[in-house]
Amino acid sequence: MIVIGVGCGPGMLTMDAISRLGKASKVYGSERAIEMVRKYIPAGCEVNRIKDYSHLDELPSDAVLLSTGDPMLAGLGHLGDEVVPGISSMQCAFSRLRLPLTKAVVVDAHGKDQDAAIREMLEEVARGRIPFVLTEPGFDLEALAKEMTSAGIDCTIIVLENLGYEDEAISFGKADHLPSVSSKLYSLILVKDG
Ligand SMILES: C[S@@+](CC[C@H](N)C(=O)[O-])C[C@H]1O[C@@H](n2cnc3c(N)ncnc32)[C@H](O)[C@@H]1O
Numbered sequence: 001m002i003v004i005g006v007g008c009g010p011g012m013l014t015m016d017a018i019s020r021l022g023k024a025s026k027v028y029g030s031e032r033a034i035e036m037v038r039k040y041i042p043a044g045c046e047v048n049r050i051k052d053y054s055h056l057d058e059l060p061s062d063a064v065l066l067s068t069g070d071p072m073l074a075g076l077g078h079l080g081d082e083v084v085p086g087i088s089s090m091q092c093a094f095s096r097l098r099l100p101l102t103k104a105v106v107v108d109a110h111g112k113d114q115d116a117a118i119r120e121m122l123e124e125v126a127r128g129r130i131p132f133v134l135t136e137p138g139f140d141l142e143a144l145a146k147e148m149t150s151a152g153i154d155c156t157i158i159v160l161e162n163l164g165y166e167d168e169a170i171s172f173g174k175a176d177h178l179p180s181v182s183s184k185l186y187s188l189i190l191v192k193d194g
Contacts, residue, residue: 001063005086006036008069009164012087029066089187090132092163105129110136118147125190133188145175154193161186
């Protein structure tokens with residue numbers, strides 16, 4: 001099975017991904033992923049919206065599975081015999097902020113223990129890295145601020161919402177003045193001050 005990265009938002013699909021999609025006969029993906037590539041899906045291709053993510057390893061071998069962003073950044077790449085890269089939320093975020101990816105470290109707080117993720121973020125900042133955090137709705141920014149304050153770590157907290165979409169928004173804050181979050185799709189970056 002081929003897993004194709006469709007980018008983190010509209011227009012973030014590579015030419016290679018477009019060409020592979022053009023040859024697909026069966027496409028599987030989330031609603032968001034399908035919407036991003038719909039115009040490149042050839043006529044007659046079967047399009048299946050995934051409702052149950054627990055049986056994706058049973059898809060037919062000629063299936064093309066769509067993965068938002070890049071499939072190897074907490075995506076569906078592990079299911080593919082072949083993986084076609086897409087522009088990830090991390091690449092997009094670091095480009096928008098003109099931050100060096102050479103200092104980046106990924107912290108996955110999506111569906112994971114949030115306290116452990118917060119500890120990891122702060123350890124990485126203290127080490128001089130720039131953590132890029134995959135979040136989920138309900139991520140507790142106040143808990144992050146509390147840990148930052150008690151660890152004596154001063155950093156700028158950056159919320160990146162809906163990267164690549166028309167309503168993309170980037171907000172900056174501090175532990176004592178948190179940035180606002182108004183959407184469900186967002187990531188975080190911490191940059192140490194000074
Ligand atoms: C399961 S991870 C998948 C990441 C994806 N494979 C990628 O390369 O961007 C989902 C998380 O990625 C982040 N994310 C994905 N797309 C985003 C976007 N357009 N804007 C901001 N964050 C995004 C969010 O933190 C979201 O909860």
